[in-house]
Amino acid sequence: MAGLSPFGCGICFFLVSIMQARRIARELALLSISQLPATQxxxxxxxxxxxxxxxxxxxxxxxxxxxxxxxxxxxxxxxxxxxxxxxxxxxxxxxxxxxxxxxxxxxxxxxxxxxxxxxxxxxxxxQNDVRSYALEIVRTLKANQDEIDALLTQALVDWQLNRLAAVDRDILRIAVTEMVYLGIPDRIAVNEAVELAKRYSGDEGHRFINGVLRRVTDRVKAQTK
The missing domain is CATH 1.10.287 (Helix Hairpins)
Known part of the structure; x- marks a missing residue:
């Protein structure tokens, strides 16, 4: 099988760089949210x-x-x-x-x-692109928090959003922000949220977050049909 051309390798490296930058941006956004003022x-x-x-x-x-x-x-x-x-x-x-x-x-x-x-x-x-995307996540989340929270509340089973651990709640909000408002594919947003949960949430946090976000994506798809 022929190897990738230099052009193809360059595209792959560029895409990996973007993914890495956005991964760090999500982490920055998560660490920033708890420090934000309460009002828009x-x-x-x-x-x-x-x-x-x-x-x-x-x-x-x-x-x-x-x-x-x-x-x-x-x-x-x-x-x-x-x-x-x-x-x-x-x-x-x-x-x-x-x-x-x-x-x-x-x-x-x-x-x-x-x-x-x-x-x-x-x-x-x-880096500017990392900070810019972190700020975009935070701004978009804060501007649409009522709608984001409503989606999450519908997807929660036997849980209340305001009773979740703050870090789990913020990871869920970031994922929904990316899926619904920033055009990130569902699969990527969910996977990235699970990775954040593995780093910052409790032992079972990533499984819980995965389940909630799967229900969110099902609801969003049903609403757009």
Whole structure:
């Protein structure tokens, strides 16, 4: 099979760049929403720029927290290994301590992986196209929040929108904003919301969000027929 031409490779790289930029923009929007003023009247261009800057600072703080937690877990892992050598009463106890040490080390490594990714995220967040799309999401969401919330309320089963965790509610709102008002295909908006939930929501948050958004897309399609 013939390989891609340089032109084709260039298009692929361009599309990947756009997807990555929008992924970071969604994350910025999510981190910004909780810091917005309650009323639309107080939401001007400068205040939006300020909350995006605050979101970047939140990412920086998250990296620092991840590094501190990783260091603490590595220390605990080292302590467990030392205890397995000096305090274990039998082989089974030693194995248990070593297993705990390995689990702590693995958790620390995972945290370090997150911390390493964040500086790249911050760098991308400072790009104009990333900030512009984050601002577009936030502006559009705030301008159409009543309609967005109505759609979500219809799609919720045995739940009330105002009783959801704030992060889950905001992820859902961002996804609906993109699907209904910004022309993002349903599949992409839902998948991106699930990825945000895996990063910021609870253990089962991504499954819950996926289910709600699937019902939203069904309702939107039914209304447009």
């Amino acid at each position: 009247e107080n939401l001007d261009a400068q205040s939006l720029q300020n909350v995006v800057v605050a979101a970047v600072r939140t990412l920086t703080s998250e990296a620092e927290d991840a590094l501190e937690a990783a260091a603490a877990e590595l220390k605990q892992s080292n302590d467990r290994l030392l205890k397995s050598q000096t305090r274990a009463a039998d082989v089974q106890s030693a194995r248990t301590m070593v297993t705990e040490a390995i689990e702590l080390a693995q958790t620390a490594i995972n945290r370090l992986g997150v911390a390493i990714e964040i500086p790249e995220t911050i760098q991308l967040a400072n």
